[in-house]
Amino acid sequence: MITFLLKRIVYSLLILWGVATLIFLLFNVLPGDPARMLLGQRADEKSLEAIRRDLGLDRPVGMQYLKYLNDLSPLSLHNINVPEHYFYLDTDLYAPFVSLARTGENTRLVLKRPYLRRSYQSGRNVSAIIGETIPNTFILATAAIVFATITGLIMGLAAALRKGTWLDHAALFFSAIGMSLPSFFAAILIGWIFAYLLGDITGLNLTGNLYEIDDFGEGRHLMLKNLILPAFTLGIRPLAVITQLSRNSLLEVLSQDYIRTARAKGLHSARIIRKHALRNSLNPVVTAVSGWFASMLAGVIFVEYIFGWKGLGYIMVEALNQYDLPLVLGCVLTISIVFIVINLLVDMVYSWLDPRIRIGGD
């Protein structure tokens, strides 16, 4: 188990390095000038130069890349004396860090927090921006997936156990609709119906965040009801898929030989379903749920945009529009980490569900 984890961590670091490199390359290949984006069309050449120097964009690409990796890596080189040097780490920006070893006359190997730099646009620390948006996305994604999983499992299992009845047909019909409904369309439709047409009855807002500053500018208020519409919209598709998956999976498991064995043993059907069928039918559902959850955490661009929900997807779109390299990079790395961690958790859940793929073996 420990070797398994170590291996996964090494793989993950390689993946993150690859992602960071790719983004960096894309930003250097694609047309566009962050300085111009920052100052606007009518800025003079002098201020553009100043901004470029400030952002480090005037240096050779290779140097930029090295500096950029040095900033990201928790283990990095630090030139203690020369502020102009590439590996000079400004104590204000990078603190706290711990010196680990002397690697040269002026350089030290230091341990620090990964530094994601400042947003070109707002000048704020990227980690702070992401830190603010992640809880929003996380709450939205969790609410959506919990809603989808619970409802989907109940519907799917009920449909499987009542196969061929009106309940089964209804579940299949609605899941087909849910699967074919594009999320941007569903978002607009649901927002329009429940927040606009029925707004007086439901009392729901068309857009809004979890915390809102009230009209008088006093304090932040928790607005849980703002979660309802985006979470529901976001949950529709996974709900549809989970319904179908759990239905088909349970039906398949129920046709297995060991279910016949359990019946031959004299078990009642309720116990057969509870003890023998459910656990064995959950595997594909876990795959679906986790994949979906991961991609939701990666930001659900349309839904967040339409409901004005300030999540990871929302700020990433804005950052892309503005050529805000540090912010885009911060978002993408965060998303990669989310995917990696969730996949790791899923592997562990699998091995609990199905002892045949138990990690590590004997």
Place this chain on the structure above:
Amino acid sequence: MNRNNNTCILRVQDLTVSFGPSHKPVVSGLHFELHRGETLGLVGESGSGKTLTGLALLRLLPPGAHVVRGSILLYPGTPEEKSITRLNEEEMTAIRGRHISMVFQEPMTSLNPSMRCGHQVAEALAIHSSLTPRQIREEVLHWFEEMHLPGPGRIYHAYPHELSGGQRQRVMMAMALCTRPAVLIADEPTTALDVTIQQSIIRLLKNLQEKYRPGILFITHDLGLISEIAGRLAVMQEGMLAEQGPLADVLKEPKHPYTKGLLHCRPVYTRQPVRLPTVREFLEKGKVEPEERREEDQISKRQQIYSSPPMLVIKDLKTWFTRRKGWKKETVRAVNRVSFEVYRGETLGLVGESGCGKTTLGRSLLNLVHAQSGQILYSGVNTLEIKGKALKAFRRKFQIVFQDPYSSLNPRITVGETIMEPMRVHGLSGNRISRQRKMYRLLEKVRLDPSHAGRFPHEFSGGQRQRIGIARALALEPEFIIFDESVSSLDVSVQAEILNLMNQLKEEFGLTYIFISHDLSVVKYMSDRVLVMKNGKLVESGEAEELFRNPKEQYTRELIRSVPGQSMPVQLF
């Protein structure tokens, strides 16, 4: 309850099972009785309705199948008499596993993969007894001991995939017997197991029957096996009872031509007919006198084969795999320094239990899996070193027919195309028209209707598909064909026809065969010489007749002895 010896505990009358009114019944008018402590063998080929009969007794018929007529009485004529067909579902669950238990064929798929073995057995006791959890646990461990399972405590906590096939089947048997049912239905319980393990399971079952005296309904296709355990025999043919009677009577003087056919179409140790008689011939003519091979013919044939130098010389062949077990690597010595020769015109038998490396050896010979080291010399050239064109030419001369006639044919390609494809790949037989003509000839050769060339594999039966596989191998006019368990999944009646076909084609085209099988009697019938393999090594080799008469190695002796049916007075072997 009257539980004296020999009371009738199960009476089946006029049992008829059908998949709906428009279908022909799959079981029709079946009747039999089962007595306490006796074993009734229910024998038949696939599709004869024997398994459905077993399931009908527990009311576990697959969806769509119904008992349309007849009665099934448990404990007939006693105050506890129960009519299985009339009970409601609630009453039926109290019967299942308590009064009637069942052991299924596939011990891997019949156990829940995500539940510990001990718990699966304990479950049966929990619902059918009033024992405390601790007592249940002790009882389960007791039954694991009864099953001679090594380390009952370990088995209790093991998951099914951690056990061997034989151990799983013992767990299944513990599950079925721990409630001490009156009736045990055993549906091909040993078919998926190796012969030596099969033998020990049968012995165990017999001992347990003496101790706990259940009536056993033993369902099987294997007449040899059933002769080891059953007291009476019921033979089913296409859903109907062909005949029923005491074991010795049925085997010695079978009345129904179908039974005669079944008995005679199997190759046995003692008889060496030129052609195996087939069930069809018995059904058509009622009586068949197969012509025995003549000793002098055999001798001259052998002299002719072995006077010329060998066609293939295999030296020190080594095929090892590395397999991941969790995160540890493990070397599997599938073929471990094997040396032997193959002579032109012979059939070389290759026997051994599953996992002994016989399939890997066959595939290594054709370069289908890569051998680490060693030599395969074919007319002086080491075929392991050739590449490109030379390899292609070599592959053309060496063909293989696989075990599974279902998965080894591409379901989306017509059989005609399947047979023509290798000719096209190798650029043989001129243009498309002449290839087509040849394909029709080949279909005729393997006794298939050439007009069926446009059909797809699923439209053919297992035996017919194996004929297609043979036709495909013949398409390239090979010198040498490897049959890898090619008849193992077929019914005995079909098997006889395919074996006859193989021998006939061999004569006609002057072929050389390697015949790989776990079935010793088939190997003996087919082969001139036999190699015995164990754990990747050759244990023994020799002329077939001699090897079976005087096996030198302990392992060979065990293998030969474990072939079921040798204790029978009848000449089953």
